[in-house]
Amino acid sequence: MAFELPELPYPADSLEPHIDSKTMNIHHGKHHAGYTSKLNVAVEGTPNDNKSIEEILSTLDMSNNALRNNGGGFFNHCLFWEILSPNKSEMSEGLKSAINDSFGSFSSFKDSFSVAASSQFGSGWAWLCKHPDGSLEVCSTPNQDNPLMPEIGCGGVPILCLDVWEHAYYLNYQNRRPDYITNFFEIINWEKVSELYASN
Ligand code: MN3
Secondary structure: OOOOOOOOOOOOOOOOOOOOHHHHHHHHHHHHHHHHHHHHHHHOOOOOOOOOHHHHHHOOOOOOHHHHHHHHHHHHHHHHHHOEOOOOOOOOHHHHHHHHHHHOOHHHHHHHHHHHHHHOOOOEEEEEEEOOOOOEEEEEEEOOOOOOOOOOOOOOEEEEEEEOOHHHOHHHHOOOHHHHHHHHOOOEOHHHHHHHHHHO
């Protein structure tokens, strides 16, 4: 059962001016498509062949670089497209109070997430994760690693993420990663993040 590249849930130009359509098209159609097909090569004929991506990542042998990089790349981008939206939405009361309980305020959460995203050296991701007790944690990971993988040092289920690889922003922002991070907050699908908070 092969993994499939999901369609973008909105038109590629609809996140402009925050993320430009050329970046979206290359990012989804080339980068994410590449991770997807290489993931399929990495699982074909192995015991991982019929497992969900979450199961593959949570039981990953971290020395299996093909699976680590392409499985991570597949999962991370699937989540990333889902938690973006051209439409403004409100977060649930449940998520709002979890953010206040874990960070003190939305503004402290935003600062903490922005620092995680800006201080990740080189390529990687920033994450908001939910622990089993409902509390939230912000962290960052290098390359295509993510919090589902073993030995990552940040735990829980990821419910929000930001791709800080240069391919995610360089055409529009060049070296201005901080501006990309600021604008990311204009296009977060809080309804989806709230759904993920409630269901995980
Ligand atoms: Mn990417």
